[in-house]
Amino acid sequence: MSAALVGINGFLHEGLKKRIVLADVSKSREIRRFLVSLPILMTKRTPIIGGNWKMNTDLESGMLLAGAVADQFDSCDCCDVVIYPPFLYLQAVDSVIGQSMVSLGAQDIWHASNGAFTGEISADMLKEIGVTSVLVGHSERRHVLGESEVLIAKKMKTSLASGFQTVLCVGETLEERESGNTLSVVLGQVTSGLEGVSASQMESVIIAYEPVWAIGTGKTASPEDAQSVHKEIRECVRGLYDEIVADTLRIQYGGSVKPDNAAELFASPDIDGALVGGASLSADSFNAIVAASCKS
Numbered sequence: 457m458s459a460a461l462v463g464i465n466g467f468l469h470e471g472l473k474k475r476i477v478l479a480d481v482s483k484s485r486e487i488r489r490f491l492v493s494l495p496i497l498m499t500k501r502t503p504i505i506g507g508n509w510k511m512n513t514d515l516e517s518g519m520l521l522a523g524a525v526a527d528q529f530d531s532c533d534c535c536d537v538v539i540y541p542p543f544l545y546l547q548a549v550d551s552v553i554g555q556s557m558v559s560l561g562a563q564d565i566w567h568a569s570n571g572a573f574t575g576e577i578s579a580d581m582l583k584e585i586g587v588t589s590v591l592v593g594h595s596e597r598r599h600v601l602g603e604s605e606v607l608i609a610k611k612m613k614t615s616l617a618s619g620f621q622t623v624l625c626v627g628e629t630l631e632e633r634e635s636g637n638t639l640s641v642v643l644g645q646v647t648s649g650l651e652g653v654s655a656s657q658m659e660s661v662i663i664a665y666e667p668v669w670a671i672g673t674g675k676t677a678s679p680e681d682a683q684s685v686h687k688e689i690r691e692c693v694r695g696l697y698d699e700i701v702a703d704t705l706r707i708q709y710g711g712s713v714k715p716d717n718a719a720e721l722f723a724s725p726d727i728d729g730a731l732v733g734g735a736s737l738s739a740d741s742f743n744a745i746v747a748a749s750c751k752s
Contacts, residue, residue: 503706504662505537538621539553543577561590565618566614590622599629621661627667629669676717710730722749
């Protein structure tokens with residue numbers, strides 16, 4: 457029986473209105489939390505593929521999708537895989553992937569531990585339901601919801617202090633790109649987002665370069681353009697910290713990543729995986745991207 461069917465039978469048919477069963481703090485969850493916190497102490501960095509579902513799926517389709525990813529990934533140990541469902545489905549998805557090596561991620565976090573913050577979610581709430589990775593500063597939160605660099609830096613600090621693997625998302629708009637400001641914008645976001653982050657905390661940081669003009673548009677930065685920006689991000693981090701931090705930092709590319717362009721992107725020396733949007737909503741497409749990263 458697939459992971460998804462096990463999860464659905466164990467979650468949907470237990471009387472959703474009567475009770476919510478918190479997933480057991482299993483050995484596999486502790487292993488996942490430990491693994492995402494480990495420094496990558498080698499020149500060859502382990503690729504990491506994230507699936508950002510954004511505001512998509514429903515309860516049943518999300519569990520089926522998570523199960524299809526978990527079933528496939530259990531036969532692959534050459535990269536790290538994280539999925540980021542909507543908040544509402546985190547616990548249900550964890551019931552599907554909790555015994556697998558797929559990690560559970562949250563699309564956002566709030567910087568306060570509790571209080572009158574309507575609609576927000578705290579680090580402790582995320583920990584309680586099995587989350588090990590958190591996205592911070594995604595372009596839709598920057599440009600659609602108006603999050604400032606100050607707010608993003610606060611979220612980074614909170615997420616890292618709470619022990620999460622933390623993905624700092626950066627990227628330029630089309631206007632910024634066409635005006636020749638790609639590097640000033642992207643490196644400014646990197647520097648601001650990492651303000652106050654220690655070298656030891658960088659072991660838990662991933663940077664995702666997502667050119668805003670490529671997200672959901674079908675347009676993708678060429679491998680050469682993406683590599684150029686990734687290299688500059690790594691050099692920026694080298695200047696902020698040191699050689700070890702820079703060389704072990706994993707930098708994902710995001711922006712219309714698909715099975716047919718993934719391998720070419722992953723062949724670039726400073727691209728360490730992908731943060732996948734639309735293609736992560738299809739298990740076949742997402743699993744093909746994971747497979748491409750394993751061959752890189």
